[in-house]
Amino acid sequence: MKLDRSLQREMLGILRGTYPRPEQCKLFESAGCDSERDEQIVANLLYLEEHGLVRSGIEFSLGGSVIYQGNATITAAGLDFLEDDGGLTAILGTVTVKLHADSIRDLMLSKVEVASMPTEEKSRLKKAISTMSGEALKEVTKKLVAAGMESAPDAVAYIRILLGA
Structure with a gap:
């Protein structure tokens, strides 16, 4: 049948x-x-x-x-x-994902920490991230997500690795 x-x-x-x-x-x-x-x-x-x-x-x-x-x-x-x-x-069935501002800052700071750049530039970026206003953090996060979506083929490959698919 x-x-x-x-x-x-x-x-x-x-x-x-x-x-x-x-x-x-x-x-x-x-x-x-x-x-x-x-x-x-x-x-x-x-x-x-x-x-x-x-x-x-x-x-x-x-x-x-x-x-x-x-x-x-x-x-x-x-x-x-x-x-x-x-x-x-x-x-x-809509799922809302909320990220705390400190979590976003921590993610950004960890990315700067492992970046290959001069120590002085890392310090300057870390200070800017740490003192960023909530509204500025929101705008930067939107731009980072948009940039991440531009790299979607890489994101899909990473998801496959994480899920073992």
Whole structure:
């Protein structure tokens, strides 16, 4: 049995159309789920359920026959999946990373320390970093991140090394 993305999208669309009333949904051609298409629907519906996008309403009898209760519903994750913006899942799943000013300063100071430059220049840079205002530190950090993104191929190689991929 092959998973069928267009069938999955079609089923999600049908379930979105009947949401929140599962009893109005008629996915199967036959009540006993006997046809080849019904078997494909069962497999794809269970696949969507395993990913938390639907509640299938499918059970299996002791003999392995499919029992469709007629109550398939789309979940909040399924509805969000269909939305162009990712829905509330995208909003609620946002991760905010906060770096303390002292942490940023320490990173910058350690980079200056290992740089190959005259001692006098290192001292001058360290003093400038240590006395930098919060706003100046914020601007420098933005520029450093932008410069780091310009070196993205190097960053990807480094990530591979760190993750052992």
